[in-house]
Amino acid sequence: MALKGLKDKVAVITGGAQGLGAGIARRLLEEGAKVCVVDINGDQVDKFVGEVNSPNLIGVQADVSKEEDAEKYMAAALVAWLLSDESSFVTGAVYPVDGGWTA
Ligand SMILES: NC(=O)c1ccc[n+]([C@@H]2O[C@H](COP(=O)([O-])OP(=O)(O)OC[C@H]3O[C@@H](n4cnc5c(N)ncnc54)[C@H](O)[C@@H]3O)[C@@H](O)[C@H]2O)c1
Secondary structure, three states: OOOOOOOOOEEEEEOOOOHHHHHHHHHHHHOOOEEEEEEOOHHHHHHHHHHHOOOOEEEEEOOOOOHHHHHHHHHHHHHHHHOOHHHOOOOOOOEEEOOEEEO
16 A cells, blocks of 8 residues: 655554554554554563564553553653654744653
8 A cells, every 4th residue: 555755754553562553553664654552561562662673663551541541652652743854843842741841
């Protein structure tokens, strides 16, 4: 499938440490995207991130059905976004991260 124009874009993939999500993560990484996989299974997150071994991949253990877990992966996704070209048009902005603030 043609997937173009994704270089340095950010993708957050829930249930992304195995199965369909992991396949999508690998494909997006091939296209140069920054990928954040979120999965309830922390061991599988570690395994997948270790196998792929890409600087463009962040893995987070979180249960996406729990609102209180959302800040974990939103913070990781924010880091990926800040490292991407999508953030390059923003200067001097301040974003909340993990209860604190960072620029
Ligand atoms: N595999 C298929 O052919 C197929 C076809 C149609 C639909 N689906 C559906 O697509 C989805 C994914 O299928 P799959 O084969 O990749 O499944 P999978 O079990 O291989 O992967 C699902 C991943 O989601 C994670 N996960 C489950 N609950 C979670 C939660 N609350 N928070 C975060 N992560 C969570 C699991 O730990 C696992 O890593 C399923 O809902 C499945 O029913 C699959």
